[in-house]
Amino acid sequence: MDWRTRAMRLAGEVVRPESRWHEPVATVPRHEFVPRWWQSDGDAWLLRDGPAAPDAWLEAAYTDQTLVTRVDACPADHAAPGAMASGTPTSSSTLPSLVVRMYRHAMIAENSDVLVTTGTGYGTALACARLGDARVTSIDVDADLVKTASDRLVLVTGYRPQMAVCDITGELPGTYDRIIATVSVRPVPVSWLSALRPGGRLVTTIAATGLILTADKTNEGGATGRIEWDRAGFMPTRHGADYGPPADDVWQEAAEADGEDVTTSRYPLLYPPDAWDVMSMLELQIPGITYRRSMDGDNRTVWLLHPDGSWARATARGFLDSPTVHQGGPRRLWTDLDRIRNRLNREGALPVYGAQVTITPNGTTTLTRGSWSFTL
Structure with a gap:
């Protein structure tokens, strides 16, 4: 298979030729790290087997896209031919341009010892290609993922980085100049501060936000940095096989119930994941919201659901009409969303991007911008 031509084309799409990441992207065979993956098909996930369809395999692997490799506790590598799955993605091969962007935000030097997250092993291979495998440690909470990635790294590339099975929010297996997590956290684990060198x-x-946080360790043992003028979305850390069951009881009530509060919003219907700054601001204030939406003819509906039993359902006809909003539970989620939109409308921007970050030695993380301040 002529994967090298496709890898070279991908490198040209995601980095400039003079970039030190160009050669890693152009020479690491991504398809070998993702031989099988799950493809979304409405509410289901269909198994795709690369060796059974080589052309489609190469097209998927060398397109700048994320490939889901695990849904709930079902890894694509071990699924039966023709299998289908349902649930939440729990592991993936991140789109190459985003892996490179995260590495660039780390400002990696040639002599940096780095800790990265494993997943399929593709991002680990890129780091090894740039720095040499002796400077790379790769970890994941899933022992099967670590073993599979480790085997492929040796077989496909000959790289032998240090691999470890551990929860990235707990004690780390060494000390490092850079820690780059392609999983999301809240708050920043204290163990990272201990593992970072001066x-x-x-x-x-x-x-659950689009906020990329970078911070440099201080002499006092904390860290200072900022929320980058960039955005990314990664799966949150998990501490077992999956994320646990969704709040089905909240959904059952939110689907059709009138709720305790019925109002009309002043703004057109918004699906928050389509507006990263709005969603990020809402998630900072009320962590744990999940979103659903549907369309029935001209009627569009968006749901906000929270594990504490709060929910909101907003329905509008067409794209300009103000939605009718039903809310229930201890919080008024849509009211909080509208307050954020009020601020955006009044000030023209939200303060999350570009905010300064301060992390104390005990892990307390505070974001500030102008008069706005928020502690995670």
Whole structure:
């Protein structure tokens, strides 16, 4: 298979030729790290087997896209031919341009010892290609993922980085100049501060937001940095096989119930994941919201659901009409959403992007911009 031509084309799409990441992207065979993956088909996930359809395999692997490799506790590698799955993605091969962007935010030097997250092993291979495998440690909470990635790294590339099975929110297996997490966290684990060497940098995303956080370790043992003028979305850290069951009881009530509060919003219907800054601001204030939407003819409906039993359902006809909003539970989620939109309308921007970040030695993380301040 002529994967090299496709890898070279991908490298040209995601980095400039003079970039030190160009050669890794152009020479690491991504398809070998993702021989099988799950493809979304409405509410289901269909298994795709690369060796059974080589052309489609190469097209998928060398397109700048994320490939889901695990749904709930069902890894694509071990699924039966023709299998289908349902549930939440729990592991993936991140789109190459985003892996490179996260590495760039880390400002990696040639002599940096780095800790990265494993997944399929593709991002680990890129780091090894750039730095040499002796400077790379790769970890994941899933022992099967670590073993599979480790085997493929050796077989496909000959790289032998240090691999470890551990929860990235707990104690880490060494000390590093850079920690780059392609999973999201909230808050920044204290163990990262212990594992960072003086002047070291951490790069991560805040769970369920589009916010990329970079911070450099201070002499006092904390870290200072900022929320980058960039955005990314990663799966949150998990501590077992999957994320646990969704709040089905909340959904059953939110689907059709009138709720305790019925109003009309002043703004057109919004699906928050389509507006990263709005969603990020809402998630900072009320972590744990999940979103659903549907369309029935001209009627569009958006749901906000929270594990504490709060829910909101907003329905509008067409794209300009103000939605009718039903809300229930202890919080008024849509009211909080509208307050954020009020601020955006009044000030023209929200303060999350570009905010300064301060992390104390005990892990307390505070974002500030102008008069706005928020502690995770």
